[in-house]
Amino acid sequence: MTDAEQAQRESTEPAGLGPAESDICLQGVSKRFAGTTAVDDLDLEIERGAFFALLGPSGCGKTTTLRMIGGFEAPTEGRVLLGGEDVTDRPPYKRDVNTVFQSYALFPHLTVERNVAFGLERRKLDKAEIARRVQETLELVQLEALAGRKPAQLSGGQQQRVALARALVNRPRALLLDEPLGALDLRLRKQLQIELKRIQQDVGITFVHVTHDQEEAMTMADRIAVMHKGRIEQAGGAAELYERPRTAFVANFLGVSNLVDARLGERDGELVTLETHDGARLRAPADRVGPHDGQAVQVGVRPEKVRLLRDGVAPPEDANLLRGTIVVASFLGVSIQYLVRTKGGEELTVVVQNTEGEPDAFTVGSEVQLAWPPRHTFVVAKETHHEA
Amino acid sequence: MRRSLRHWVLGAWSVAALFYLFLPIFVIALFSFNDNQGRFNFTWQGFTLRHWADPFANPDLAEALKNSLLIAGLDTLIATALGTLMAVALVRYSFRGRGAVDMLVFLPLSTPEVVLGAALLALFLTVNIGTGFVTILIAHVMFTISYVVVTVKARLEGMDRHIEEAAMDLGATEFVTFRKVTLPMIAPGVAAAGLLAAAISVDDYVITSFNAGQTTTFPLFIFGATRQGVPAEVNVLGTMLLLVVLFLMGANVMLQRRLARRDANLLHRSVSTATEPLQAR
Ligand SMILES: Nc1ncnc2c1ncn2[C@@H]1O[C@H](COP(=O)(O)OP(=O)(O)OP(=O)(O)O)[C@@H](O)[C@H]1O
Ligand SMILES: [Mg+2]
Numbered sequence: 047m048t049d050a051e052q053a054q055r056e057s058t059e060p061a062g063l064g065p066a067e068s069d070i071c072l073q074g075v076s077k078r079f080a081g082t083t084a085v086d087d088l089d090l091e092i093e094r095g096a097f098f099a100l101l102g103p104s105g106c107g108k109t110t111t112l113r114m115i116g117g118f119e120a121p122t123e124g125r126v127l128l129g130g131e132d133v134t135d136r137p138p139y140k141r142d143v144n145t146v147f148q149s150y151a152l153f154p155h156l157t158v159e160r161n162v163a164f165g166l167e168r169r170k171l172d173k174a175e176i177a178r179r180v181q182e183t184l185e186l187v188q189l190e191a192l193a194g195r196k197p198a199q200l201s202g203g204q205q206q207r208v209a210l211a212r213a214l215v216n217r218p219r220a221l222l223l224d225e226p227l228g229a230l231d232l233r234l235r236k237q238l239q240i241e242l243k244r245i246q247q248d249v250g251i252t253f254v255h256v257t258h259d260q261e262e263a264m265t266m267a268d269r270i271a272v273m274h275k276g277r278i279e280q281a282g283g284a285a286e287l288y289e290r291p292r293t294a295f296v297a298n299f300l301g302v303s304n305l306v307d308a309r310l311g312e313r314d315g316e317l318v319t320l321e322t323h324d325g326a327r328l329r330a331p332a333d334r335v336g337p338h339d340g341q342a343v344q345v346g347v348r349p350e351k352v353r354l355l356r357d358g359v360a361p362p363e364d365a366n367l368l369r370g371t372i373v374v375a376s377f378l379g380v381s382i383q384y385l386v387r388t389k390g391g392e393e394l395t396v397v398v399q400n401t402e403g404e405p406d407a408f409t410v411g412s413e414v415q416l417a418w419p420p421r422h423t424f425v426v427a428k429e430t431h432h433e434a
Numbered sequence: 435m436r437r438s439l440r441h442w443v444l445g446a447w448s449v450a451a452l453f454y455l456f457l458p459i460f461v462i463a464l465f466s467f468n469d470n471q472g473r474f475n476f477t478w479q480g481f482t483l484r485h486w487a488d489p490f491a492n493p494d495l496a497e498a499l500k501n502s503l504l505i506a507g508l509d510t511l512i513a514t515a516l517g518t519l520m521a522v523a524l525v526r527y528s529f530r531g532r533g534a535v536d537m538l539v540f541l542p543l544s545t546p547e548v549v550l551g552a553a554l555l556a557l558f559l560t561v562n563i564g565t566g567f568v569t570i571l572i573a574h575v576m577f578t579i580s581y582v583v584v585t586v587k588a589r590l591e592g593m594d595r596h597i598e599e600a601a602m603d604l605g606a607t608e609f610v611t612f613r614k615v616t617l618p619m620i621a622p623g624v625a626a627a628g629l630l631a632a633a634i635s636v637d638d639y640v641i642t643s644f645n646a647g648q649t650t651t652f653p654l655f656i657f658g659a660t661r662q663g664v665p666a667e668v669n670v671l672g673t674m675l676l677l678v679v680l681f682l683m684g685a686n687v688m689l690q691r692r693l694a695r696r697d698a699n700l701l702h703r704s705v706s707t708a709t710e711p712l713q714a715r
Contacts, residue, residue: 118599138602145603151596155618164614168605216604 068130069094069220069252070115070143075124076276077110084110086276088124092220092254092269097246099263100256102273103299108256109148111273112222115254116145129219139168144213145222148229150205152197158208159184159193165216183215186245203234214245220252227262239265260300264288272296288348292336294426297346304352304394305344306368307428310335317420320345324390328366330423342428349395351422354384357413365417370394372408382407386416459676466669473663485666489674495667498655501567505651506635509574514628516575517582522616524583525590526598542577543584550577551644558645565647573645574638578631585630589623589693590616622693626686633682637675 070092077085085107092098100108113119114126117138126134133141144165153161159180166176184190187207197205206226213221226242227235243266246253257263263270264284271281272295280287280296291297294305308328311319317329320343328345335343347366361367373393374385377400384396396416408414465475469482490496523529524536542550554573558565597619601611617624639653646654652675656668 116599116603118603137607138599139605139607145600147596147600149594149596151594151600153597153601153615153619164601164606165604168610212600212604 068092069096069128070254071127071130072111072115073125073127075111075114075121075126077107077114077119078122083276085114085121088276088278090271090278090281092252094252095250097243097253097255097266097268099267099270100254100273101258101260101263101270101299103258106273107276108258108273109224110276112145112224112254112256115220116143116222117141118145142219143222144216144218144220146206146209146213146224146226148225150197150209152205152208152212154197156196157193158189158195158197158200161197161208162211162215164212169216179215183211186214186248187211202230203238206230206238210242210245214249214251217249218251220254221246223253223255225256225258227257235262242266264300272299274299289422290334290424291346292424292426294344294346294428297424297426302349302395303346304349304392305346305426306388306390306392306394308343308345308425310343310425318425320425322368322390324388326368326390328368328423329364329420330425331421334423335425336427344426344428346424346426347418347422349383349397352394352396352416352418354386354396354398354408355415355417356408357415359415361415361417362419364420366420366423368394368416370414370416372410372412372414375408375410377407384408386414388416462669463673463676466666466673468666468669470666473665475664475666475669485670489667489670492667494650495655495659495671498650498652499671501570501649502636502652505567505571505574506632508571509578509635510628510632512571513575513578513582513631514624517579517627517631518586518620518624520579521583521586521590522612525587526595539580539583542580547577547638547640551641554641555644565645566649569645569647570642570649570651573641574635577638577641578634581630581634582627585627586620586623589620593619622689626689626693629682629686629689633679633686637679 068091070090072088072090075085075088075090076083088107088111090111100111102108110119114121115128117133117136117140121134124134125132128142153164156164162180162183163176166179171179180193181190184193187210189204189207189211192200192204197208200208206229210226223242227238230238239262242253242255255263255266268283269281270284270287272279272287274293274295279293280291284300287296287300291300291303297303297305306322306328308320308322311321311327313319313332314329316332318332318335320328320330322328322345330345353362353365355361357369368388368390370386370388372384373387376383379400381400382398384398386394386396388394394416465478466485467481467483468475468478469480469484470477471479490499520535520539524532524539551573554569554576555565558569563569593616598611598615601615602608606614637653639657642651643654643657650658652671656671659665659668
């Protein structure tokens with residue numbers, strides 16, 4: 047993310063001239079409705095051809111952000127650039143992006159074919175060309191057999207694909223998708239996730255995909271921006287966000303995380319020392335520590351990175367170590383999930399692969415040591431309130 | 435047992451209520467076939483079709499009917515066009531005074547007709563417009579427009595806003611969006627509003643009587659005729675008018691039903707999630 051931020055800083059300098067590969071760019075964009083700030087001084091840069099996910103909990107401003115890119119909502123402050131051009135004051139019909147609405151918003155009085163043709167007809171292309179491209183796009187989403195139907199005669203999944211085709215057929219600079227799979231059941235959603243990803247790779251158009259489902263974002267997107275209260279908390283690849291979250295919110299929103307209150311200590315070469323509130327000394331890579339110096343922080347580790355050792359067993363050299371008692375043990379088949387209460391009172395989750403079989407499992411009440419390598423440790427600013 | 439008793443009572447009650455509603459209308463229709471002698475038509479004296487044979491023999495009556503139909507037609511066109519645009523403005527755009535307009539549009543619906551009629555007459559006299567055909571038309575447009583606005587507004591409010599946004603997203607300007615998407619989608623509502631306007635206009639008496647001047651409309655003629663006696667032609671024409679209005683109302687109900695079915699269908703489909711699996715390519 048840091049280099050993206052860097053790139054963005056630079057792009058702000060020469061007005062309107064983003065780097066060539068930047069497709070969508072929001073600069074200092076805010077949107078306030080009477081009483082609420084939906085989007086708060088947001089900077090965002092999306093590269094050409096990327097599958098970009100905007101991920102966040104309900105009400106964090108995802109839809110509002112997308113609507114400002116599409117032109118349905120005017121930003122209170124800031125600028126929207128498409129391909130380096132300032133489009134902030136342009137209406138939707140003068141922007142080279144197309145939207146797939148969550149409610150699909152198909153034209154109920156037109157057939158599937160005419161729905162898909164709508165955008166091309168507005169551009170006054172000749173009839174043969176329109177027919178050819180509509181046909182081609184319907185084939186892409188496998189709806190050619192239903193071309194003559196009205197939207198009311200389609201299932202939810204089919205309507206979703208018509209909405210997609212109707213946008214794609216225009217070959218826009220970018221496609222904006224607002225929770226396009228939200229109304230579908232789990233099985234169909236999984237299937238369409240793969241389908242959408244395939245289509246995006248086929249057509250090579252930038253996709254901006256809004257979702258509140260972290261798994262969906264991680265499955266589909268090259269880059270994910272995690273939004274929270276109208277701001278982007280962190281953006282990056284799925285692995286980066288998971289392994290090196292920079293805020294407690296990101297750590298909690300993407301997967302399960304274990305966070306322990308701590309205070310930053312000295313730096314020791316590549317590593318930095320942290321003292322937890324109950325006096326344990328942990329270490330983390332120094333480059334993971336942001337500008338939190340002096341502040342209270344939280345030390346984190348993902349559940350699958352932790353090894354459980356019986357009390358008294360010598361821990362591996364240099365490992366971070368906490369002590370605790372097993373509170374809950376859940377046998378999940380492929381793994382066993384433990385809830386461990388540490389001496390300091392936190393309840394941490396540990397997931398152990400079930401390689402040894404059940405007899406080797408720890409029992410509730412046993413004293414254990416939690417050990418993990420310092421390189422799997424992350425440090426986030428302490429949050430006073432938790433969501434998600 | 436109890437259930438069937440309740441059914442029976444409910445059924446009987448409904449029949450009684452309908453009987454109460456329809457008896458006077460039935461009597462009017464029946465007496466259009468009365469072979470009455472003299473000026474009055476109050477006692478049954480035998481069956482005849484002679485009144486139906488030539489109900490328009492009276493040229494004043496023909497003129498009155500022509501006026502009524504012409505006014506209803508013009509009123510429907512003007513009120514529906516203006517009312518539809520007003521509804522669109524009220525639902526889709528925000529502007530200064532929207533709240534006030536939104537409320538005031540109900541005023542003609544709730545004001546007593548006598549008051550409206552008298553007020554309009556006062557207005558026409560003040561600005562020195564001679565009453566007649568034009569003032570009747572103006573009056574009718576004024577009070578039917580409220581019905582149109584209310585009907586079309588309900589339709590617009592039930593319509594997913596994103597559909598119009600989608601049209602603009604696909605390159606349609608505001609005007610093209612209205613013509614290609616909004617209007618076709620609210621068309622059933624607009625048609626219903628038009629039918630309502632026509633039905634209300636054609637049988638209005640009170641407001642018309644204030645602003646008619648020398649012009650006679652169908653209801654005015656009938657009312658006038660009854661004062662000199664009650665010719666059976668009044669029953670014939672009353673029955674005809676009833677049939678026309680019934681037809682318009684019936685058409686309205688059919689339209690609304692079709693509309694409701696279409697919407698229910700769409701809603702149902704978009705919520706339902708079952709679909710056949712995609713074939714992997
Ligand atoms: N037209 C509006 N008027 C007033 N407030 C609005 C409007 N649109 C959105 N908001 C507010 O702005 C905030 C962000 O809304 P937004 O729809 O962008 O959230 P979201 O991230 O898309 O949420 P969800 O996942 O539930 O769709 C919310 O607090 C919402 O109440
Ligand atoms: Mg949303």
